[in-house]
Amino acid sequence: MADLTALTMPKWGLSMEEGTLASWHLAEGDAVSEGAEIADIETSKLLNTLEARSPGTLLRLVAQEGETLPCGALIAVLGEAGTDAEAVEAFIASFEAVEPDATEAGEASAPAFRTAEVDGMTLRYAEAGTGAETVLLLHGFGGDSGNWMFVTDDLASDYRTVALDLPGHGGSDKDLPGSGDLDDIAGLVRGFIEAGALGAVHLVGHSFGGAVAERIAGACEVRSLTLIAPLLPGCALNRAYIADFTEAKRKRELREVLTRLVADADAISRDMVEDVLRYKRLDGVAAALEQLGKVAGQIANETPRPLALPALAIWGEADRIIPPPGTDTLGERAERHLVAGAGHLPHLEAAAETARLIRRNIAGSA
Amino acid sequence: MPRKTYRQAINEALDCEMARDENVIVIGEDVAGGAGGSGEDDAYGGVLGVTKGLVGKYGRARVIDTPITESAIMGAAAGAASTGLRPVAELMFVDFLGVCFDQIFNQAAKFRYMFGGKARTPLVIRSMIGAGMSAAAQHSQALHPIFTHIPGLKVVMPSNAYDAKGLLIQAIRDDDPVIFLEHKALYDTQAEVPDEAYAIPFGEAEFVTEGDDVTIVAFSAMVARAKAVAEDMEKEGIEVELIDPRTTSPLDEEAILESVERTGRLVVVDEGSPRCGMAADIAALVASKGFAHLKAPVAMVTPPHTPVPFAPNLEAAYLPSNERIAAAVRSVLGETVPAE
Numbered sequence: 001m002a003d004l005t006a007l008t009m010p011k012w013g014l015s016m017e018e019g020t021l022a023s024w025h026l027a028e029g030d031a032v033s034e035g036a037e038i039a040d041i042e043t044s045k046l047l048n049t050l051e052a053r054s055p056g057t058l059l060r061l062v063a064q065e066g067e068t069l070p071c072g073a074l075i076a077v078l079g080e081a082g083t084d085a086e087a088v089e090a091f092i093a094s095f096e097a098v099e100p101d102a103t104e105a106g107e108a109s110a111p112a113f114r115t116a117e118v119d120g121m122t123l124r125y126a127e128a129g130t131g132a133e134t135v136l137l138l139h140g141f142g143g144d145s146g147n148w149m150f151v152t153d154d155l156a157s158d159y160r161t162v163a164l165d166l167p168g169h170g171g172s173d174k175d176l177p178g179s180g181d182l183d184d185i186a187g188l189v190r191g192f193i194e195a196g197a198l199g200a201v202h203l204v205g206h207s208f209g210g211a212v213a214e215r216i217a218g219a220c221e222v223r224s225l226t227l228i229a230p231l232l233p234g235c236a237l238n239r240a241y242i243a244d245f246t247e248a249k250r251k252r253e254l255r256e257v258l259t260r261l262v263a264d265a266d267a268i269s270r271d272m273v274e275d276v277l278r279y280k281r282l283d284g285v286a287a288a289l290e291q292l293g294k295v296a297g298q299i300a301n302e303t304p305r306p307l308a309l310p311a312l313a314i315w316g317e318a319d320r321i322i323p324p325p326g327t328d329t330l331g332e333r334a335e336r337h338l339v340a341g342a343g344h345l346p347h348l349e350a351a352a353e354t355a356r357l358i359r360r361n362i363a364g365s366a
Numbered sequence: 367m368p369r370k371t372y373r374q375a376i377n378e379a380l381d382c383e384m385a386r387d388e389n390v391i392v393i394g395e396d397v398a399g400g401a402g403g404s405g406e407d408d409a410y411g412g413v414l415g416v417t418k419g420l421v422g423k424y425g426r427a428r429v430i431d432t433p434i435t436e437s438a439i440m441g442a443a444a445g446a447a448s449t450g451l452r453p454v455a456e457l458m459f460v461d462f463l464g465v466c467f468d469q470i471f472n473q474a475a476k477f478r479y480m481f482g483g484k485a486r487t488p489l490v491i492r493s494m495i496g497a498g499m500s501a502a503a504q505h506s507q508a509l510h511p512i513f514t515h516i517p518g519l520k521v522v523m524p525s526n527a528y529d530a531k532g533l534l535i536q537a538i539r540d541d542d543p544v545i546f547l548e549h550k551a552l553y554d555t556q557a558e559v560p561d562e563a564y565a566i567p568f569g570e571a572e573f574v575t576e577g578d579d580v581t582i583v584a585f586s587a588m589v590a591r592a593k594a595v596a597e598d599m600e601k602e603g604i605e606v607e608l609i610d611p612r613t614t615s616p617l618d619e620e621a622i623l624e625s626v627e628r629t630g631r632l633v634v635v636d637e638g639s640p641r642c643g644m645a646a647d648i649a650a651l652v653a654s655k656g657f658a659h660l661k662a663p664v665a666m667v668t669p670p671h672t673p674v675p676f677a678p679n680l681e682a683a684y685l686p687s688n689e690r691i692a693a694a695v696r697s698v699l700g701e702t703v704p705a706e
Contacts, residue, residue: 015367174562251573270576281532281564 004059004079004091007038010050011071013126013149016043020068021075025049030058032078035352039075044271048150051352053157057081059088072097113171118191124171125164125192129156133223134198135362137163138189140207140231140344141292142245142276144170147206150351155358159202164192166209168292174284180291182299186215193220202362206347207231207322208292211299218308224365225311226358227334229322229344233302234329238321242293246286251277263318263343307333312361314354316342367558375527375559376416376492376548379534380454382563384424387452390538392417393430393443394456394492413458414494414553436462440469440491444543447489448477452538457493459501460509460547474543475518486541490534495523496549496587496637497674497681506674506681508637510585511644513545514614520544520568521615525589527557529612532566539565549587569616573625577605580695581625583648584610584635588686592635595691606695614644622648623656630661631698635686640668665694 009019022040026032032052039050056078063075074095077088115124126145135155139147145163152161165172167188178184189212193201202224205213210230217225231237241260248254255273259265279285313334315324321344327336337357342349370378384390397412398421411418421429432439436457443455457463463470470491477485497506513521520542524530530548537544574589575596584592589610596606607625611618626632632652634645645666652664667686675681 249567250570278528278560278564281566282560283563283565 004077004083004088005054005056006074006091006095007050007052007076007078008097009063009069009071009073009075010041010153012041012043012048012153013146015146016071016149018068018070019043021063021065022047023065024061026058028058028061029081031081032056032058035356037352044269046150046267046269046272046348048348048351052078054078057083059083060092062092070097115171116192116195118188118195119177121167121173121175121177121188123164123167123173123188123192125162126152127160127162128152129158129160131156131159133362134160134162134201135358136193136198136201136203137161138166138203138205138209138212139163139169140209140229141242141296142169142279142289143206143209144279146170147345148347151204151347151355151358154352154355158359159362162196162198162201164189166212168285168288170279174282174288176288176291180288180295182211182215182295186212186219190216190220202226202365204228204358205230207344208296211296214308214311217311222309224362225307225309226361227311227313228347228354229315229319229324230313231296231299231322232304232307232325232330233299234304235300235322235325237296237300238323239297239300241321242296246289246293249277249280254280260320261344262349263316263341264349267349304329304331306331310334312337312357314339314346314357316344316346316349318343320344367560369556370527370559371553372524372527372530372548372555372557373414373416373553375531375557376534377411377418377420378559378561379531379538379563380417380420381423383452383535383538384420384428386563387538388428389450390452390454391428391430391446392420392424392454392456393432393446394439395432395434395458397421397456398426398429398431412456414550416492416548416553417456436466437469440466441473443489443491444469444474444477444487447474447487447543448485452488452490454490454492454538457491459505460493460495461504461507463493463509463512470513470543470545471516471519475516478542479518487543488538488541489543490537490540490546491543492534492546492548494550495547496551497669497685498551498587500676500678500681501550502676503673508549508586508639510545510547510614511638511642511647513547514644514647515642518543519615520613522546522568522613523586524548524612525552525584525586525610527555527559529566529572529610531559532564533568533612535563536565536568540568547586551587555590566612568613569618570612571618571621572610572612573621574608574610575600575606577607578628579605580607580631580633580698581622581629582606582608582633582635582691582695583622584608585614585644586637588635588637591686591688592691595688595695598688598692599695604695604699617647617651619651619655622651626652626656627659630659632660633665633667633691633694633698635667635691635694637669637685640666640671643668662698662700665698667691667694 020042022042025037060077148163177188200221203213204226206228210227339346397417443453636645649664
């Protein structure tokens with residue numbers, strides 16, 4: 001029996017049920033190296049590029065461009081060059097799609113939402129993977145754990161990933177802890193780490209979540225710190241974005257605001273706009289955003305200071321919310337890495353590259 | 367996100383607000399289920415099960431069964447609202463409006479105006495509208511235009527479960543009388559509905575589909591029909607912008623005019639009778655404020671000016687069908703339409 005590998009429709013995030021094969025980057029017969037871009041997959045939220053997890057030769061493209069398939073469905077067959085066509089046919093015929101959600105408990109990448117009670121508040125998080133080391137991911141202002149869907153799909157093959165909904169966001173309580181300042185929020189997340197006995201984690205924080213991560217890293221033991229377009233003292237925060245995001249009540253208005261987050265405006269889908277609008281209508285969210293917006297402004301007003309811990313700072317080159325600072329203003333404790341073709345959300349727009357950078361930073365801390 | 371029915375969504379909205387604010391009460395026929403009878407409490411939860419479970423949670427003092435007198439229900443609710451409670455009164459079938467019209471349009475709707483802006487009347491009247499269930503002429507009307515005609519009333523017509531919950535929460539929190547009209551053909555339709563409370567502001571239309579070729583404005587149960595037509599048209603390369611105003615009063619005029627400015631073509635689909643109805647109202651709005659942008663006459667798709675027939679085949683012919691909506695879209699696009 002030839003050694004064949006099924007490439008399947010990925011499941012990026014808990015809400016993804018199907019994806020559309022937008023375009024193939026490679027043709028049948030092409031050699032595939034690990035990390036090679038194989039296809040663009042369109043979810044209802046965003047377009048993302050599927051990369052090869054293992055090398056081989058692309059023997060058969062099963063899915064057609066434009067075809068929409070459920071997660072877990074066979075899209076291509078990978079194997080050794082020159083594999084008998086009949087063996088490939090037999091492999092395709094015997095392939096049984098496995099809905100990634102339905103896999104046995106303990107399956108490395110089956111993600112699930114869970115909740116934790118910390119200081120009288122309910123916090124929701126998405127957990128995936130079963131590695132010995134834990135990566136804790138903190139999203140930005142107005143985001144949620146779903147922002148990490150592409151990155152956790154990659155990281156969960158080697159690490160336990162915990163993507164938290166910060167208070168005021170996602171499925172967590174919409175009140176803010178204490179008076180709702182950065183220390184209160186960082187304190188609550190530390191409480192979450194302790195309550196879940198996560199131990200020393202690898203911290204990854206985006207934007208406002210970067211500010212929270214940096215504050216935590218200064219107060220308890222963490223293994224590594226990766227900051228993505230972090231909100232740091234003295235940064236050139238786009239305050240109009242915060243105000244407009246908080247104010248926007250209509251779809252068209254909100255879409256325009258959200259397109260400022262990305263390099264390619266087409267990346268913002270109707271569904272994504274709808275999801276954010278629905279989130280903003282939930283009781284308590286307006287008050288939480290208003291308070292967090294103030295906190296963000298205060299952080300930007302502070303005088304720059306060295307990071308609590310050496311960190312990898314990843315920035316999209318086209319970031320219009322917190323433009324990449326010069327290496328001199330960032331300080332010597334941060335290694336700055338710019339990602340081409342991405343705005344404020346490199347973990348969504350250039351997910352594979354961002355995941356590789358996070359892995360490199362985690363490995364470098366060992 | 368959990369999928370829930372329109373019925374569950376309305377029940378959750380009542381539950382959320384009753385839990386949040388003890389001034390919220392529910393009053394109507396059979397809302398607690400069989401009061402005064404020998405039957406089981408909460409056996410039904412309203413004729414369509416919408417209020418089921420509330421009496422067990424909030425008790426008889428806040429879920430009040432009434433005799434079959436709509437005038438008493440509406441009068442009691444308007445009075446309760448003026449003393450600070452937030453009643454959600456049920457007028458089971460909107461067709462019964464005739465016997466309690468004074469309480470609604472000459473009392474509740476006028477309090478704020480008559481008392482120099484100092485009176486608040488946080489009253490919600492829930493009621494069922496619509497044909498399609500073979501309930502005959504006295505139980506099938508879509509009377510939303512009558513309420514829309516009365517200054518002082520806000521009129522809400524949710525077309526799906528998500529909107530139903532958010533609009534009812536908004537209605538209960540509103541300080542003016544709100545008429546909340548549930549289409550009886552929608553109770554079992556499902557949508558993703560958050561467990562948490564959320565409010566959808568009044569006067570903000572939903573763009574159900576977006577397109578630059580034709581604007582369709584549709585209300586309540588007609589939204590799903592217009593959406594099916596829009597999806598069919600998309601396969602032919604015709605891009606329909608479908609607008610669901612969600613509330614007829616206040617009406618999101620800006621959304622409609624802005625859309626017609628781009629498309630130049632308008633079809634209005636409404637289940638109300640054609641005379642003095644929403645279709646005529648929106649056609650007049652666009653004719654007076656957006657005439658320069660129109661490339662074709664406005665098409666109105668409504669039932670004929672007759673009572674709702676009982677015979678199922680006639681009732682089906684009475685309602686605006688997908689075919690009639692599609693024909694109207696083609697007519698404003700200037701295509702020849704085969705005779706019906």
